[in-house]
Amino acid sequence: MSAAASLAAGLVATLFCVDLVRRYRASPSPHTAAYAAGIGFFALATWALFVGTATGWTSASYRTFFLFGAIVNIPVLALGSMFLVVGRRAGHAMLMFMFPFFAISLPTTLAQPFDAGVLPPGGVPSGRDLWVDMFGPRLWAAIGGGMGATVIILLALVSLVRFFRKNPRLVWGNLAIVVGTLAASTGGTILALGLDWGFAASLLVAVTFIWAGYRIASGARRRSPIPDPATDGGGR
Numbered sequence: 105m106s107a108a109a110s111l112a113a114g115l116v117a118t119l120f121c122v123d124l125v126r127r128y129r130a131s132p133s134p135h136t137a138a139y140a141a142g143i144g145f146f147a148l149a150t151w152a153l154f155v156g157t158a159t160g161w162t163s164a165s166y167r168t169f170f171l172f173g174a175i176v177n178i179p180v181l182a183l184g185s186m187f188l189v190v191g192r193r194a195g196h197a198m199l200m201f202m203f204p205f206f207a208i209s210l211p212t213t214l215a216q217p218f219d220a221g222v223l224p225p226g227g228v229p230s231g232r233d234l235w236v237d238m239f240g241p242r243l244w245a246a247i248g249g250g251m252g253a254t255v256i257i258l259l260a261l262v263s264l265v266r267f268f269r270k271n272p273r274l275v276w277g278n279l280a281i282v283v284g285t286l287a288a289s290t291g292g293t294i295l296a297l298g299l300d301w302g303f304a305a306s307l308l309v310a311v312t313f314i315w316a317g318y319r320i321a322s323g324a325r326r327r328s329p330i331p332d333p334a335t336d337g338g339g340r
Contacts (some may be wrong), residue, residue, distance in 0.1 A: 106228065109304035112152040117147035127322075134195055137182030139202070139318070140149045142177050143311070149173025150307055153228070155253055157304070161223035171213045171305075173246035178252030179205070182259075189259040209244035216240045228303050235292070277321030284313030285335075289318040 124140035152169035156162075179202055187195035260278040267274045288310035 106304045107158040108244070109155055109308050110150055110157055113304065113308040114147055114150040114154050116308065116315065117143055117150055117311045120311060120318075121147050124318075133187075134192060135184045135187035138180055138187055140197075142181035142184060143314075145172040145177035145180060146311060148305075149177060153304065153307070157222075157228065165224075166223060167214060168243070170241060171210065175209050175213060175241065175248045176206070178246045178256070179266070180252075182252040182255035185256050185259040189263050205244070205248065209248065212244065213241040253285055253289050257282055260285075274321050276321075277317045280313045280317030280320060282317075284310045284315075284317060287313060 121140055121143045124143060126135060128136040128140055149169050149172040152165045153173070156165045156169060183195060183198055183202065186198045260282045264275050264278045264282075287306050290306055
């Protein structure tokens with residue numbers, strides 16, 4: 105069941121990424137570029153999860169899964185929300201903060217040793233068992249995932265309050281994004297309970313709700329003259 109759910113999540117994430125790339129080519133904007141990159145990283149992580157659960161884990165597949173799924177993708181998605189809701193200036197400031205975070209966390213995750221012999225033949229490995237150094241990849245995953253999810257949820261709620269009366273469709277889109285982000289955040293808890301299939305299913309639910317929320321919110325913006333902070337005075 106884990107392999108099937110991760111396969112479905114990988115397919116949905118890939119289609120979502122293609123959708124975002126097409127939108128960026130039609131109308132380039134920093135928030136669309138960040139969202140496309142974040143969902144692309146999510147897709148890489150879910151494909152690595154599928155390979156690991158279906159054929160057995162290797163050091164390469166697990167590092168790919170952990171790096172792009174636990175450390176990189178959520179902060180990049182949060183960057184897209186920052187560009188969209190607050191504006192270019194805030195987005196660029198956040199990007200400058202992210203450079204040193206990635207400069208340290210990426211090589212740490214790629215170089216941190218662990219015994220590949222403890223990788224299970226199937227299911228989802230526990231980062232606690234593999235990354236024994238708390239001040240290594242597990243720390244960066246906690247910082248990146250926690251702060252990134254917080255930014256996404258707070259900015260979605262800010263946008264929700266801002267357009268509660270003006271554009272109900274946009275409100276529903278943002279609610280779907282919040283639900284998707286919360287679903288992704290609960291994945292670690294589900295995994296800790298030993299429900300490998302539930303973890304993979306949480307990723308499928310997350311990417312489905314985030315995609316649906318993005319499409320609903322994007323449709324709402326096209327149908328009403330709502331100023332976009334990425335291009336109006338907020339971005340100067």
